[in-house]
Amino acid sequence: MTLHLVRHGRPTMTPGVPAAEWDLDPAAYDDVWALRSSGRLPARAAWFTSPEPKAVQTAQLLTDARVGVLPDLREHERSAVWVDDFPDVVRRAFAAPDEPAVPGWEPLVACRDRVVPAVRRVLDVHGDDDVVLVGHGTAWTLVVADLTGAAPDLARWAALAMPDVVVVDA
Template sequence: MRTFIYMVRHGESPKTEGDERTRGLTDKGRSDAHLITQLLKDEGIDAFISSPYKRAMATIEELAQLVDKEISVFEELKELVFIGNDQIMADNELYPLVKKMFSEPDFSLPGGESVRICQNRAVRALRKIVDQYRGQKVVIGTHGAVMTLMMGYFDSQYDLEFLLTTSKPDIYRMEFQDEVLVETKRLWRD
């Protein structure tokens, strides 16, 4: 039985307000969320699941409302925790850290988590979703690193190089036959 998972990476988000959990979308991020709605509105989506972070939920919220569906929040789908207390890291600090973390999967900063720990928690959640929503189409509001780790678990081409080429937002449709990934297709066009 075929199950489709639509990984929707969140839109552009300001790093000047709130923290990792509460920062929302920029004007461009909200405009791109509208484009996501237009792109996916006729896909026949059965369910919406999101990371607990506001920017991920906000990116899929309009589409969920349009098709009259609630968004279920899964804590396990939150972004890779780079540093403790939901602190926002500047990009010039974050990118070298991400490279180190992908090359050393057990490395983490104090209060953060390793790539291995993040991948294990997120893949457990994704397997649960694929099982629970077997034969359906599910949108997941997600983030770059955790999305890459989930996709990379099933197909090694989704690695750090892939992550660095993704956009905000981005959409990848994963097709599962039972629990086996058979195809991944990028749906977003910059």
């Protein structure tokens, strides 16, 4: 079985609106369509997505298949606090995963403790099928680290496009 972890397409970022409520930017549709036609995703798979609008909308553009929505696949929770130095804040979050990187953000350990079991439940149920999960870069970085036994690869996180896919043999 192969696990395909898809990072959502580029969202419409709105200061003052929580990231969990952002929609997929209509200007990003072509990028999502390009991923769909790239051959990087399986023709047949079990599909699931985070409940965040940008992820659901990405999944809807990527497949005509039924897509389940799993609340525990959401990104690490961040308040509506806008940060201009997002990559640096994420690096701080990984350096101190037990603490919020900024006030109002979920510690990464809490995100990991929610997302990784959700992914493992999907893999347990769909053990013989390819699986596509549409979600978020930080959450997928934590999942890949857990499934491979390696430390989170922040260089890979930083290189993830929107959208992008990471493939893991599970």
